[in-house]
Amino acid sequence: MTGRLPVKKTYKLFIGGAFPRSESGRTYEAEGQNVASASRKDARDAVKAARAAQPGWAKATAYNRGQVLYRLAEMIEARAGEFAELCSGREEVERSIDRIVWYAGWTDKLAQVIGGSNPVAGPYFNFTVPEPTGVVAVLAPDEPALLGLVTRVVPPLVGGNAVVAVASELRPLAAVELAEAVATSDVPGGVVNILTGRRGDVAPTLASHMDVNAIDLCGANGVSTELEELAADNVKRVVRGRADVQSPWEIADFLELKTVWHPIGQ
Amino acid sequence: MTDLQPIPDDWTYAPAPESREIVTLQPRYGHFVGGEWLEPSETYETLAPRDEEPLAVVGQATEEDVDRAVGAARDAFANGWSTLPGSERAKYLFRIARILQERAREFAVLESLNGGKPIKESRDVDLPLAAAHFFYYAGWADKLEYAFPNRQPRAVGVAGQIIPWNFPLLMLSWKIAPALACGNTVVLKPAETTPLTALLFCDVLRQAELPPGVVNIVTGDGRTGAALVEHDGVDKIAFTGSTDVGKAIQRRLAGTGKKLTLELGGKAANVVFDDCALDQAVEGIVNGIYFNQGHVCCAGSRLFVQESIYEPLVEKLKQRLTTLRVGDPLDKNTDVGAINSRMQLEKIEELVASGREEGADIYQPPCRLPEKGYWFAPTVFTNVAQSYRIAQEEIFGPVLSVLTFRTPEEAVEKANNTPYGLSAGVWTEKGSRILWMAQRLRAGVVWANTFNRFDPTSPFGGYKESGFGREGGLHGLEPYLEFDA
Numbered sequence: 001m002t003g004r005l006p007v008k009k010t011y012k013l014f015i016g017g018a019f020p021r022s023e024s025g026r027t028y029e030a031e032g033q034n035v036a037s038a039s040r041k042d043a044r045d046a047v048k049a050a051r052a053a054q055p056g057w058a059k060a061t062a063y064n065r066g067q068v069l070y071r072l073a074e075m076i077e078a079r080a081g082e083f084a085e086l087c088s089g090r091e092e093v094e095r096s097i098d099r100i101v102w103y104a105g106w107t108d109k110l111a112q113v114i115g116g117s118n119p120v121a122g123p124y125f126n127f128t129v130p131e132p133t134g135v136v137a138v139l140a141p142d143e144p145a146l147l148g149l150v151t152r153v154v155p156p157l158v159g160g161n162a163v164v165a166v167a168s169e170l171r172p173l174a175a176v177e178l179a180e181a182v183a184t185s186d187v188p189g190g191v192v193n194i195l196t197g198r199r200g201d202v203a204p205t206l207a208s209h210m211d212v213n214a215i216d217l218c219g220a221n222g223v224s225t226e227l228e229e230l231a232a233d234n235v236k237r238v239v240r241g242r243a244d245v246q247s248p249w250e251i252a253d254f255l256e257l258k259t260v261w262h263p264i265g266q
Numbered sequence: 267m268t269d270l271q272p273i274p275d276d277w278t279y280a281p282a283p284e285s286r287e288i289v290t291l292q293p294r295y296g297h298f299v300g301g302e303w304l305e306p307s308e309t310y311e312t313l314a315p316r317d318e319e320p321l322a323v324v325g326q327a328t329e330e331d332v333d334r335a336v337g338a339a340r341d342a343f344a345n346g347w348s349t350l351p352g353s354e355r356a357k358y359l360f361r362i363a364r365i366l367q368e369r370a371r372e373f374a375v376l377e378s379l380n381g382g383k384p385i386k387e388s389r390d391v392d393l394p395l396a397a398a399h400f401f402y403y404a405g406w407a408d409k410l411e412y413a414f415p416n417r418q419p420r421a422v423g424v425a426g427q428i429i430p431w432n433f434p435l436l437m438l439s440w441k442i443a444p445a446l447a448c449g450n451t452v453v454l455k456p457a458e459t460t461p462l463t464a465l466l467f468c469d470v471l472r473q474a475e476l477p478p479g480v481v482n483i484v485t486g487d488g489r490t491g492a493a494l495v496e497h498d499g500v501d502k503i504a505f506t507g508s509t510d511v512g513k514a515i516q517r518r519l520a521g522t523g524k525k526l527t528l529e530l531g532g533k534a535a536n537v538v539f540d541d542c543a544l545d546q547a548v549e550g551i552v553n554g555i556y557f558n559q560g561h562v563c564c565a566g567s568r569l570f571v572q573e574s575i576y577e578p579l580v581e582k583l584k585q586r587l588t589t590l591r592v593g594d595p596l597d598k599n600t601d602v603g604a605i606n607s608r609m610q611l612e613k614i615e616e617l618v619a620s621g622r623e624e625g626a627d628i629y630q631p632p633c634r635l636p637e638k639g640y641w642f643a644p645t646v647f648t649n650v651a652q653s654y655r656i657a658q659e660e661i662f663g664p665v666l667s668v669l670t671f672r673t674p675e676e677a678v679e680k681a682n683n684t685p686y687g688l689s690a691g692v693w694t695e696k697g698s699r700i701l702w703m704a705q706r707l708r709a710g711v712v713w714a715n716t717f718n719r720f721d722p723t724s725p726f727g728g729y730k731e732s733g734f735g736r737e738g739g740l741h742g743l744e745p746y747l748e749f750d751a
Contacts, residue, residue: 118739120721121398128725128739213730225521232516234685235509235528235731247751249417256729257736260704262714 011035011172013042013196014179016049017189028197031086035172037197040205043164046193047209050135050162053190058132058160062108068186069104069157073097075181086174087146096150099246103154106248110159114252123264130255132160133237137206139199139219141243145171148243149178152218153192155250164193164206166219172196203227210234214254216241270584279591282598284385288372291462294323297331297485298468300338301478304331310487312461315382315604316595317638324461327484332453332493335482339424339451340499342479348421348449352408359404359446361474366397366439369470373435373463378595380462381434382604382640383558385596395720396439399738402722403443406743410448413740418750421449422525423501425746426494430507431457431606432561432662438464440737441504442481443722448746450502453482455494459607461485492518501525504745506563509660509686509731527735527745529563529727531660532688535681536566536717537671537703539694540574546715547693548582551666554691554717556590556602556644560664561610563732564689566717568657569668570677576670580648587631587644594636602664605640614642614663621647621656626667652683660686674699678706687729691717710736 011027012019013036024039038046057065076083076097083093111129118126136156141148145168153165167175179194195202199219207215208230215231217224218241231238239253296303306325314321325331347355366373370393377388410419425445429437434456445452456464464483471481484490488511495503495515502525505515509530519526536554538547554566571579595603605611622628626647635641645665650657657667671677681690690707692700692714700714710727713719720726725736735745 118721118723118725120719120724122719122721124716124719126721126724128741223521223523228520229517232513232520235513235516235530235733237734240523249749256710257725257727257741258704258710258712258729259725260712260714261716261719261724262700263716 011176011196013038014176014183014192014194015042015046016053016193017183019179022197030169031171031173033173035176035196038195038202040202042195043202043205044209046164046195047135047206047211049190050164050193051211053188054132054135054162056188057162057191062111065158065160066104066107069100069107069154072182072185072187073100073104075185076100076178079177079181083146083174083177086177087171088144092144092147096147099147099150100154102246103158103251106158106251110248110251110255113248114255115257118259125262125264126259128257128259130159130252131258133254133256134161134213135211136161136163136254137209137212137215138163138165139203139215139217140165140167140175141218142168142170144243146174146178148218149175151244151246152216152241156214156254157191158251159255161254162191164195164212166199166202166206167194167196168219169197169199204230207231207236208233212236214239218243270588279599283594284375284378284596284598286375286379286596289376289379291322295325295461295465295485297325297327297335298465298481298483299331299335300341300482304334306331312380312459314379315606315640316636321380321462324465324485327455327486327490327493329493331484332490332497335453335484336424336426336497336499338479338482339453342477343421343423343451346477347451347480350449352410352449355446355449356404356407358474358476359400359407359443362470362476363397363400363404365470365473366393366400370394370397373466375596376466377435377463378603381431381460382595382606384600384603385598386600387558392433392436395722396436399436399439399722400443403447407447410743410747413743414747414749416751419448419747422746422748423450424499425450425452425502425504426497426500427452427454428491428494428503428505428507429454429456431460432558432563434460435463435467437506438467444737444742445746446480448743450746451480453484453494453500455484455486455490458487495519502746505529512733525745528733529735529737530688530731530733531686532563532565532728532732533568533658533660533684533686534564534566534689534691534709535568535570535707536691537570537677537681537693538572538575538579539692539696539699540572541695542693543695543715544575544579544582548579548586550691550693550715550717551583552586552590555666556664557718559602559605559642561606561662562718564711564718566691567661567666568681569666570671570680571668573670573672580668583646584629584631587629587646590631590633590644592633592635592641592643602644605642605663608640610662611640611642614661614665617656617659617661618645618665621650621654621667624651624654624656626650626654626656652680658684674703678703682706682708685731688732689713
């Protein structure tokens with residue numbers, strides 16, 4: 001017995017910028033590791049953290065949000081090797097990084113593409129601006145483990161939402177690695193929360209939660225009668241996201257449009 | 267506070283009734299399906315809320331009737347409408363806009379007769395806006411690829427549309443104009459109590475020579491709406507109405523993948539700062555809550571007044587209320603018309619009773635309400651706590667709850683303390699504060715130093731439980747399109 005014994009990682013949840021175990025004390029085995037198995041209470045805690053963090057993230061300037069998301073891309077690039085071992089490989093990591101950089105550039109361009117001024121027939125100045133929907137629950141797809149999570153989590157962040165994401169159930173390690181990159185990237189604590197575990201344990205809690213404003217059903221294969229029925233309790237925006245897609249309309253799915261009127265006069 | 271003056275005798279206006287001769291009603295209407303009138307198997311009577319006069323017998327559409335209407339819409343979509351060049355679709359919509367302008371008076375009189383709203387509102391607001399909506403969306407029909415670059419927009423198919431009774435023809439135009447501009451065909455259900463302008467609109471379609479089946483209109487109550495929502499042949503549902511029904515529709519469509527837009531209830535905050543132009547603010551408050559008897563989803567039903575101007579503002583408001591003329595909707599002097607239905611009147615009475623019981627102070631100006639029909643005097647509640655039902659629930663009547671605040675932060679906190687998020691108002695002469703407030707109010711429409719303004723170019727729709735999707739403007743096209751990218 002020679003050489004050094006490596007220090008193994010404990011795979012935990014990511015809630016409010018911290019890495020707690022599940023309050024239930026449960027884990028499940030995935031990819032050969034014991035991974036935290038989030039409970040309904042963990043899901044509620046994550047929503048609470050997201051709600052607390054969301055106004056600050058929305059209030060940050062679009063320029064600032066863009067830089068923070070770009071920083072996230074930098075953090076993934078810096079540990080690209082580790083990420084590559086936790087997903088399909090180097091190409092998936094590079095596509096994930098490039099996708100984040102692409103979205104980072106959208107933060108300060110959306111309002112001009114999606115909003116604008118409206119030529120009403122009267123003496124009023126009238127304009128429409130996009131605003132974040134609020135707290136977004138994301139059911140990430142099982143595959144691709146990293147790119148799928150990035151594809152679904154980043155668009156709501158661009159517009160100023162806070163996210164509670166449920167990682168790939170089969171391949172959760174890339175999500176835990178992503179949480180560590182998020183934690184070192186200037187994304188404020190609570191803006192991104194990542195739960196690992198059984199999707200069926202937490203998804204109904206998120207779908208029915210009265211303080212969640214939108215839910216992305218990508219990880220439920222885009223459709224779920226049960227979750228959609230629960231989502232109607234507070235008129236949630238239901239998004240049937242795709243696992244590999246890149247467009248500003250993915251951002252728009254998690255935005256509200258606000259129209260402001262003011263009279264014009266002397 | 268000084269005593270309020272009674273109404274002076276010389277405020278009595280001579281009656282100025284709009285003639286109803288211009289409207290020729292049929293004694294009985296069927297459903298408009300495939301360009302023809304379908305004889306209804308079940309019927310009911312539609313009334314004039316001002317005196318309960320029966321106006322006509324209309325159909326109560328059954329599942330079979332709805333099925334035929336959807337079939338007609340599907341046929342029209344497949345056989346020509348969806349492949350018609352946008353420029354040709356546009357011309358039909360322009361025609362409809364023009365005919366509505368030409369027949370505006372006829373429609374305005376019928377709207378006031380069947381719905382109870384003052385003729386000056388149906389004449390000056392509903393009709394001009396309805397025509398403008400068709401004119402606006404007509405212009406989009408051949409320009410969709412510029413509205414959605416790189417997305418290859420195409421029609422969804424058959425749209426099922428369910429509209430409320432507060433702006434019957436205007437809501438019809440908000441639904442039908444964008445749907446047709448995008449190449450869809452529609453089955454529209456007007457509200458149970460106000461079917462007549464939608465049925466008269468079928469004659470406009472005849473004059474415009476719109477191909478049969480492109481627009482189908484079925485009348486009836488909630489059962490007809492449910493049949494439309496549940497029909498497999500409908501690709502998209504657009505609903506305007508109560509939040510409870512909206513949630514039921516969202517549940518019903520769960521797992522079907524059908525497109526859905528909801529424009530639901532509201533409990534709008536109208537926030538008045540002490541540096542506002544007080545007289546203008548009072549006019550805005552009155553317009554915000556008494557316009558259309560308060561039967562407005564975006565009505566400014568929660569008034570938040572900065573404490574420092576509470577007394578003078580409330581006094582002015584009460585004084586202003588004494589000058590509102592409540593009465594015959596067809597009288598050109600009338601400011602506040604009839605309540606739309608007995609059911610709605612009972613709902614208003616029940617909520618107002620709860621306000622008294624919970625401890626709020628009620629004020630109603632002295633006014634003589636007609637003996638027949640459905641009437642409710644303009645009402646102001648003061649001494650209202652945020653927890654009272656009258657401060658939480660949508661009353662959908664001429665009832666205002668007055669609350670107070672001290673700081674802008676408190677105003678925002680209280681204004682946003684509701685599951686709804688349709689509209690909000692802010693009154694201040696300070697520009698930076700207007701924008702500060704507008705950023706923080708969680709509502710789809712914010713009126714600053716004005717209230718209840720609408721325009722076809724201006725997107726309208728809710729945050730939170732007030733629904734999702736926008737009507738009006740470029741954004742109002744999206745619910746009626748599918749995209750390849």
